[in-house]
Amino acid sequence: MTDDDYQVLVDFFDGYTSGFITRNTNAHPHITKKEHTARVVENMVFLGKSLGLARQQMRMAKAAALLHDIGRFHQFETYGTFSDFASKNHGALGVGVIREHRLLATFPKVEKRQILRAIALHNAYQLPFGMDGESRFLTQLLRDADKLDIFNVVTRKYREADTAENGYLTHNLKDDGQISKTLMDQIFKKQLINNHQVQSLNDLKLLQISWMFDLNFKETIQRVDDLGYIPLILSTMPDSAHLAVLLDFMKAHMVAN
Numbered sequence: 001m002t003d004d005d006y007q008v009l010v011d012f013f014d015g016y017t018s019g020f021i022t023r024n025t026n027a028h029p030h031i032t033k034k035e036h037t038a039r040v041v042e043n044m045v046f047l048g049k050s051l052g053l054a055r056q057q058m059r060m061a062k063a064a065a066l067l068h069d070i071g072r073f074h075q076f077e078t079y080g081t082f083s084d085f086a087s088k089n090h091g092a093l094g095v096g097v098i099r100e101h102r103l104l105a106t107f108p109k110v111e112k113r114q115i116l117r118a119i120a121l122h123n124a125y126q127l128p129f130g131m132d133g134e135s136r137f138l139t140q141l142l143r144d145a146d147k148l149d150i151f152n153v154v155t156r157k158y159r160e161a162d163t164a165e166n167g168y169l170t171h172n173l174k175d176d177g178q179i180s181k182t183l184m185d186q187i188f189k190k191q192l193i194n195n196h197q198v199q200s201l202n203d204l205k206l207l208q209i210s211w212m213f214d215l216n217f218k219e220t221i222q223r224v225d226d227l228g229y230i231p232l233i234l235s236t237m238p239d240s241a242h243l244a245v246l247l248d249f250m251k252a253h254m255v256a257n
């Protein structure tokens, strides 16, 4: 991939997403995802520089970041939700959009396969065994860069008064003030919580905290620590002694990694 190839992808992305923003009366979800994408590309550059990526690797990483959520626009327009559970897997939808528009058709086979694989797996619970090293590395970078911005978006949202306008970000989950003991126990065992276990807003917050056990690079963990995302999320949950213990536990985890 050349710099020009990357620029063609950027131009396509702009035109494609602008279409959704102009033709939908409810453009907010589409704008949100377009802005999220720009920040994931920035996070990718940040991570790539910290890890000393070569120019070619950096272009691949940026291309994967740029296209990772391209399935989101069609998803929201068609199903009115960002919940994969209630609609379709947006990683797979994205791969479909890329194929339909032949976006990577002129790319070397290996590059095309790596980018598609990273996009298909960016939102998977676990990566499959037996991925080749380059593919795994690209996918891990993408997953970390994506999570960094999701932390950014949700910590802003949790602190604002809840508005119906952006309820779609939390899939309109109920806020019942309960904290699940099962999910807390999973965090203390350093286990990643599964999407399927989420039934309330506090469950979602705990799932996001458990992402700390699924980050791939110490640079990402450091960034989450620097930006204070974990204490921010916890500060929006019902105050309890358990949560204070959880915060100490997470702080220790971040220091140790």
Ligand SMILES: [Fe+2]
Pocket (backbone or CB within 6 Å): 068, 069, 090, 122, 123, 146
């Ligand atoms: Fe995504």
